[in-house]
Every structure is written in C-alpha cells, then in structure tokens.
Amino acid sequence: MNFTWLSDIFNGLLNFIPRPVIVRATHGGVKWRFGKHVSELCPGWHWYWPLFTDIEIMVTARQTHKVAKPQAIESLDGTSLAVGVLVVYSINDILKAIGQKNWDVDTTINDITESAVVHVFSKYNYAEARRKLCNEIETALTKQCKIELAKYGVLVQQAKVTDFCKTETKMLFGLTNNFEGEVIE
Numbered sequence: 769m770n771f772t773w774l775s776d777i778f779n780g781l782l783n784f785i786p787r788p789v790i791v792r793a794t795h796g797g798v799k800w801r802f803g804k805h806v807s808e809l810c811p812g813w814h815w816y817w818p819l820f821t822d823i824e825i826m827v828t829a830r831q832t833h834k835v836a837k838p839q840a841i842e843s844l845d846g847t848s849l850a851v852g853v854l855v856v857y858s859i860n861d862i863l864k865a866i867g868q869k870n871w872d873v874d875t876t877i878n879d880i881t882e883s884a885v886v887h888v889f890s891k892y893n894y895a896e897a898r899r900k901l902c903n904e905i906e907t908a909l910t911k912q913c914k915i916e917l918a919k920y921g922v923l924v925q926q927a928k929v930t931d932f933c934k935t936e937t938k939m940l941f942g943l944t945n946n947f948e949g950e951v952i953e
Contacts, residue, residue: 783819790814794829796862806867824866826873828859830925833877838931839885845893851885852931855913857924864921876920881927884912894934901929 790813791797797809800822809823816823838850855877859865865873888908889897897905909927917924 786815786817788813788815789823789825791825794827795825796828796859797823797825798862798867799823800867806863808863808867826859826862826866828862830856830858832856833874833881834930835881835885836878839882840935841886841889843889843892843894843897847894848935849889849894849897850931850933850935851889851929853881853885853909854928854930855881855924856926856928857917857922859921860923861921864919870920873920873922877917877922880916880920881913884909884916884927887912897932901932905929 789797789809791809791811793811795811797814799807799809799814799816801807802820803822809825833855835853835855838852841849841851843849857877859873864870870876888905892900892905906926906928909929910924913927914924
C-alpha cells in the first residue's frame with residue numbers, strides 16, 4: 769500500500785506553522801508577502817510564514833563574475849578581437865537585485881558587461897587598445913559597468929580584461945576549427 773499521500777498532507781500542514789530562517793552576515797534576503805509586498809531580510813534571525821510568504825537569500829559580499837565567453841568585437845580600425853572580462857562586484861541593494869527590478873543577477877551582469885565591452889573597445893584601434901589595455905580601457909570599462917549595473921543593485925568594484933587577442937570573427941562564432949581559418953563543413 770502506498771502512503772505518499774500521508775506525507776503530502778503532513779507537508780501541507782507544515783505551511784501553517786511559522787519557520788525560522790537565519791541570514792548570514794555575508795548574505796541578504798528578500799521576503800515577498802502574498803507575492804507582492806516586498807521587504808528586505810538583513811543578516812540575523814527572522815521568522816516567516818510559508819503559507820503567505822516566499823523568501824530568497826543570496827550572497828551580497830564581494831564576488832566575481834567571468835563573462836561566459838570571449839566577446840567578439842571589431843576595433844575602430846576593423847581588426848577582429850576576442851575580449852574576455854571578469855567583474856568584481858557586491859550586491860549593495862538586495863531589493864533592486866532580486867526583489868523588484870531584477871531576478872537573475874548573473875545573467876544581468878553578463879549581458880550588461882558584454883555591451884560595455886563593445887561600448888568601450890569600439891573607440892580604439894587595435895594598437896591603441898593594446899597600449900591602453902591595463903589602464904585607460906579597464907578604467908573606462910569599470911566606469912561603464914558601474915553606471916549600468918547600479919540600476920540593478922550591483923556595486924562594481926573592478927572590471928578586468930582577462931583575454932585579449934586578434935582573431936578571425938568566423939572562429940569566434942564556431943565556423944572554423946583552427947587558427948588558420950579552415951572552414952568546418
């Protein structure tokens with residue numbers, strides 16, 4: 769005889785009992801009452817009622833995000849480049865990060881950083897970009913990411929270039945299988 773229905777009833781009844789949650793000092797949380805009343809859960813001990821409340825806890829301390837793949841861009845003089853970026857950030861407004869304006873912070877960081885790479889690198893020719901890579905370009909990239917990601921509760925500390933090379937655009941899109949440019953059939 770199958771008694772799984774009994775555990776389903778028991779789990780359903782547990783929704784009527786308030787539960788504790790501990791938010792660590794390196795984390796933050798968001799609480800949605802009735803799905804629409806949003807409030808912040810600061811580090812510490814909290815109670816919530818699962819029947820009416822949904823909570824989400826995430827790391828707010830310093831983190832890094834490596835952009836998923838090298839960005840294919842073209843410099844001012846028409847040189848195809850592959851640029852990889854690492855973003856060092858923390859969450860300074862948890863309600864903007866996952867409570868009201870956004871949900872998936874990693875995807876937002878990835879997408880906005882990719883657009884910032886194009887915005888910054890398209891202003892330089894290849895030789896100039898190589899010369900200014902570790903100073904002026906990374907500063908401009910950090911500034912651009914800070915401005916855009918602040919809207920989503922993300923505080924960018926640094927945006928660093930991790931990969932930078934001249935390449936064939938076809939290779940970045942998977943149309944070639946080696947550096948000599950042989951086309952995949």
